[in-house]
Amino acid sequence: MMSSVESYFHAIDSITAVGEFSEKSIGEALLKIEQLKFEDVPAEHRCGVLRRRAEFLYLLSNYATDKEKRVEMLEQAYQQALQGHVMDGTDFECAKVLCSTCGRLAEESSLKKKLDYGFKFKTYLDEALAVNNGDFELTHMRGRFCYTVASLSFVERMAAKVVGQIPDVSYKDALKDLLKAEELEEDVAENQLFIGKTYLALNDFVNAKKWLMKTVSNISDVPVEQEYYDEANALLQDKRLKSIKL
Template sequence: MTGQSTDYLGTKERIQEGGKFKELLDKALAVDAKDFALLHLRGRFAHSVASLSWIERKAAAVFYSEPPTATFEEALEDFLAAYEIKPDWIENLLFISRIYHAKGDKVNAKKFLSKLLALTPNDESEREMQHEAKKLLSKC
């Protein structure tokens, strides 16, 4: 469901891999509920599931008697939990900002975008995230 390894898979394979991924995340978080990276990944999983199109949801229902479900609120909870542990993580701040922006909560979107933009990027990927954050901030 998340990550580059699923980018080139078909819907059926993405859904199957997503189910395995979520199961492993839940097991790992049962061992260490304060692992910020695991919380972020679970948030990404929830974000991906919540973002499924209508047709992808129908496909999931074909492959699973009970397809995975998640909401943007669940994703936000995990991203915010990761933020409490590691507040200076640019990628996590961007996901938080995206959700607040999508919900129409411009105050919180601006708050987290400002935090993100105040940080120094460590690599090209983080510079690209900051570039996206600037575009998103201009829409708030």
């Protein structure tokens, strides 16, 4: 039999059931979880509260069109997930949200914070993958991380070396993980975009166009997902791709 807190979690989670995500439903779920008095929650469920706060904030950030607002929400999500991870390092779902928030902050922040979050992200990602190396989100994030590191400019690499040791990864490493992620869960625009970008970096223009075309076919009204569509569409204007007929 479920405890009252577990029943409460079940009711909250049902608001954002798979396939029913919306800005409204996520906002409602966040409001309900924030109404819990944390000090009254049994110790064994506190990580669950923090994880859900972090997850809902992360999901809501996808609807923020203002970058500063998005980063602010991601930072709040990161702090909640980190607190939950420190509280219970065995909670895999919390570890995943920590990776997601930290990884996005590494992409969205200025250079100094980008590097700091990037090194933290690699640590969290390795810990989570040690628990489950067959998870779509983690596999995608590792491929995306490899792509980002392989794409660093000379200036960025010099700055990163001041912070820590840069992993020795390549575009081929990125592609391996991104294609594996596609096998684990098909038709995710975010993953398709990075597959296309990786093929483009490898000068495989036929496959680059193929995957970017798949990305633009995934229309969404979620602002951050619309950005994937816009980026893929812009890349398809490259004359090297426009000349290719599929």
